[in-house]
Amino acid sequence: MPRPEDDAERTGVDVASSVGFDAWREAISSAFVPLDATPVTRAGEFRGALDSIAIGDLQLSDVIGDRSRVRRSERMIRRADPGVIKVGVQLRGHSTVHQRGRYATLGPGDLAVYDTSVEYDLHLEDSFDMLVAVIPRRSLRVADRELADATARTVGTGVGTGALLRPLLMSLRAGASDAGMVGGLVEDAVADLVSAVIRSSAPIDSLGAGETVLLSARAYIEAHLHDANLSPTSVAAHHHVSVRQLQKLFAYDGQTVATFIRQRRLDRCRRDLADVAQQHRSIGAICASNGLVDASHFSRLFKQTYGESPRRFRDSQLIADL
Structure with a gap:
């Protein structure tokens, strides 16, 4: 498992509080939406942790763990569909998001958008650290077709809208108590930037x-x-x-x-x-x-x-x- 001093971009999760696989699987399903998860390493060797904060309707979670696969199935969507969108920012390790027939491969610094109302697979390919923002679909200023075209696409954060969204999420996670004082404004700022990321991620010829x-x-x-x-x-x-x-x-x-x-x-x-x-x-x-x-x-x-x-x-x- 990564140690806090290993990554200059740690967002605050207490690695010392890491738990085994069963507890971690239960934690991510409770924090996000119902999910299936299976370890790639032996379950007895898996260690993971999760730390979440809420700013109004926006939720930010720092998730760490070992190699594993997380799946959101049609059965689980029928069981509970709160109508939220996820933005996953890869801080450490590598992962692949599969949704709507597309694969987004993420390395440190990359992000991807995925829709919890549509089945998806997330392959966490090594020990990882991921910052996940959960946003109500109704907060986004995008059409359903725009969202469908933009999910599961790798978004770099060196330039463009990704370069604006990533530092905002990181700073919010680091200064959560201050962000809570202006929660509505913060939610709007994040929703606007996520909407911009979605629009810029869709292929030009799709519009x-x-x-x-x-x-x-x-x-x-x-x-x-x-x-x-x-x-x-x-x-x-x-x-x-x-x-x-x-x-x-x-x-x-x-x-x-x-x-x-x-x-x-x-x-x-x-x-x-x-x-x-x-x-x-x-x-x-x-x-x-x-x-x-x-x-x-x-x-x-x-x-x-x-x-x-x-x-x-x-x-x-x-x-x-x-």
């Missing part, structure tokens, strides 16, 4: 003209959520397409344009309500700043979506931060 319009429309909506006049009509006009054409593009992901706008506004409001730095702002001011000018209507939508009123949600977040 047709319609998908290009869809990506642009989603980005336009994100930038104009504060505008109470934002609507399917205004988005379509900006992109010089008909509302009907725009609706067809969003329908590929099972959404309407109006549903997407409403959900993104609610997500922004929820983020702001959970932000301690914004506790001086009224709920009405927050919802209005995100384009929802009718406070009563906003309150009904929020409760319908998240299961509790905006006031109760905010109070619970402030109490948790005490």
Whole structure:
């Protein structure tokens, strides 16, 4: 097993607390999603450890272990599918991720995205250390087809979006207590960068003209959520397409344009309500700043979506931060 002094990029897991294979297998299934795991070395010789922290809905885990194979099967997906995406950053050792007929081979410094709603195999080929970020699928600003095209592809972290995402995850893991104070902002930053990694990882020729319009429309909506006049009509006009054409593009992901706008506004409001730095702002001011000018209507939508009123949600977040 690696020792803390062996790797300058250790993220905080206590190697002294390493456990045997059965306990490690149970730990990774509890921390992530239900998984099958088998050791490549003899089970009695296997040692592994896991250390996890949560920043809002974002989870970061430092996982170490010996040679092994981890599998997410269709049976396990049926058993529990929380709708999360994983980003694995290889810190030590080598691994291969197999999903959707593709293989991503990772060495130290590489990362890959994989979807826990689709079966996958992870082959950990030697003693390893991997930083794993778990992100709700709903937080990402990408279409389902973009995600499908980008999973199980090796992403280098020397240049491009990978070079931005890796140090962010590393710094968050090292400074978890500080990150928790601005959890909503941190979650958004990670989700935006993961979305950028996904978009840049997909083959260029996989995006047709319609998908290009869809990506642009989603980005336009994100930038104009504060505008109470934002609507399917205004988005379509900006992109010089008909509302009907725009609706067809969003329908590929099972959404309407109006549903997407409403959900993104609610997500922004929820983020702001959970932000301690914004506790001086009224709920009405927050919802209005995100384009929802009718406070009563906003309150009904929020409760319908998240299961509790905006006031109760905010109070619970402030109490948790005490």
